[in-house]
Amino acid sequence: EVQLLDSGGGLVQPGGSLRLSCVASGFTFGTFAMTWVRQAPGKGLQWVSGISGSADNKWFADSVKGRFDISRDSSKNTVYLQMSTLRVEDTAIYYCAKSNGYNYVGHFDYWGQGTLVTVSS
């Protein structure tokens, strides 16, 4: 059974940093791209970033480019989202999701439960 466990959310001040983690199980982690999607309170889904199975390719939404980084550790079956220079508008539930492909984002067939990031002074 595929499981994704998101963690690392919390309250942070504007300009601060936070690292989210997503531990995956139930599939061969290194053969699939992974993605982060966020949802601001009462709003729709917004794709944030993706990373290929080999970690050679990374993709970012324009709104987070230069501030967020994505990485993965195959020895720990974990994908990370390092968030820096956080803004109030980054406040959202962040979901980790498994992509269907190896070197492309594709569609998202499994999702984590989400972790809440609140950026506020």
Place this chain on the structure above:
Amino acid sequence: QSVLTQPPSASGTPGQRVTISCSGTYSNIGSNSVSWYQQFPGTAPKLLIYYNDQRPSGVPARFSGSKSGTSASLAISGLQSEDEADYYCAAWDDSLNGNVFGIGTKVTVL
């Protein structure tokens, strides 16, 4: 403002057919496959349709997807009360080099 355009709401009575549209451009829907997600309040989204018209195992056959040109649609045939949820379309955008979602459509069962 989302890159993919969906109606904010749709409704129907039990047993009716409801269709949700998703309009994009050549760089997203016109060039890549569309997926659909179902989300209930307070829960994570769930994959409903992928590759335009494919259903993952476990998704009821009353859900179907289609795509033509730069538009896609999700149909729910034989609407049931448990289908009341938010529905999102998504696709890769070659110009943005990123994935894009629609704003979401809230389906209400009257």
